[in-house]
Amino acid sequence: MSGALVRPMREDDLEACERLSSRAFLELDQRTYQRDWPEPTERPESRSQDWVRRSAHLLGTDAAGCWAAEVDGRIVGFATSLRRETLWVLASFAVRPGLQGRGIGRELLAAASQHSRGCLRGMLNASQDQQALRRYRLAGFDTLPQVVLWGRVDRGLIPVVDRVRDGGAADYDLMDSLDRRARGAAHGPDHEVLASQFHLLVLDHNTGQGYAWVDAKGGVACLAADNRRTAQRLMWAALAGSDPDVPVEVAHVSPANQWAMEVATAARLEIHPRGFLALRGMKDPMPYIPHSTLL
Template identity: 35%
Template structure:
C-alpha cells in the first residue's frame, strides 16, 4: 500500500467529507453515542468551508491518499501572526498508522513564523499526544450540553440580531481583545448560514455568531457582555445545545451553562502556545478560533 501526502484540491471535498464523517461516527460510537447524519444544508456548509480553506489557506490544507483514495485530511489557518489547526481527521480504517502525525507536520510547516498557535481538540489521546509534543500547552476544558431551562433565561436581555453592517464592530472588539480581527471569517460564517448577535451599549460591546444551536465565535469587551451574548444564543435554541472548549478563562460561560441547567462535564482541551491563557470574554470558532 503506497501513501502520499499532497495539497488538498477542490476535487477532494467530497472524499474529505467522507473521511471526517467516518472518523466522527466512529468517535461517537466509541463514546456510546449514536452518530447523526448531517443535513443537506450542513453538507453544503462543509463544502463551502472546505473550498475556502483551499483558496485562502492553501498551504494549510492537506490530504493523505492511499491506493483506495483519500484516507486523511488536515486544515490549518494563518491570520497574520496567528496559526490555528482547524481540522485533522484520519479514516478509521487507516488510524494509528502514523498518518495523522504526517498530516499535522505538514500543517505545522504553515505555522512557521507565527507568534500564537492554537488547537481546539477532541478527546482522542492520539491527538492530545501529538499536540503536546508539537510544543503547545494544554488548557483543560469543559463543555455544557443539554436543553436550556427556558425559565432561567434572563428577561430584557441586552442586544439585537446583527448583520454584515456590524462587521466593523466585530473587527474593533476583536482587535482590542485578541490583537487580530475575525471580521473576514465572521463575514464568511454569516454568509454560510449563521446568525449574528450584537451588544453595542457604550463601552460594553460584543458579537456572537451561532448556527445549529451552538456558538460559532464570540468576542466582547467584558465578561458581562459576553454572558449576555451567550444567553441570547441559548434563548434562540429549541434543540439540544452544545458549548465546547470552556477553559478556566471562560468561567463566566460555565456559569451561564450551569444557570441554564446544561450538563457541564469534561471536554477536549484547548492547546495554545505564544500566550499564557486564552482571552476571557471569548469563545472560539472550531475553524477560525
C-alpha cells in the first residue's frame, strides 16, 4: 500500500491536478528531452485552461474513469480515462515528483482500469517515463515508438490542395464513421471539446474522406482519413495555414503512418522520436494521428 487515499476525482480537484500535471511533465521533460530542443518550460496559461476544460469534460462524461490520490488532504496524483463504445483511453496520469515510484501510480491505474471493463480495445499516448512504460506493459499494452514532426514550413514547398474545406457540427457523423474505421470507436461527445480548442478541416469527396483538427500554429492535433492520399492532402492543408516564421509541431505519429513522414520530408520538417503509442487489443491505426489525450 502506498499510504495514499485513492478516491473518485471531483470538479474542485481540477486546478490542483492541472498544476501537478504541469510540474510532473516539466520534470519529466527536463529528464528526457533531447539536448538540441528548446529548454522545457511549464505549461502556458492558455494550455492550462484547455487542460482544465478537457478534464472537466471527462468528469462529465466518464466520472467513473477519473481518480485522484491524496495524502493529508493534498492531491498527490490522478488518472483520467474515458470509454467510447468499446475503446478505453487513458487520458492523463501523473504522480507528484518526489512521491513517484512508491506505488501511488499503480493504485491510480488500477482504479481507472476498472472503467475499461467490457472494452475490447485500449489506447494511450505514453511518455518516455520508464515508470509509466512499466505500468502500461504490465497492464497488457504493446508500446510502439512515435515521432514528432517539427519545423518552419517554407511556402514554396506547399502543393496546391483543393477540395479541403472548413468543417463543423454537420460533419461529426462522417468523422465518427472515420474514427470507427481507424480506431474502432467514434469520438462522440469529444467533438465539442475539440472544437473549442482547434480548427476543423474536412475533405469529403468520392476520391476520399477525412478530417483534421488543426492547432493555432498549423499543426495537426488529430486526423483520420479513409486513405493515405486524403490524409496527406489534409496535412498539407493544415501546414498551408502555418506562419512561415513559427515552427509547427505534429506529434504522436506512429510507425504505420509513414504517409505523414512523407509529407514531413517534402515539407523539410525535422523528424524526432518522442513517446510511445500504447495499444491493447488493436492494431496501429492508419491513416490516423491520435489526439494527445482523447486519442
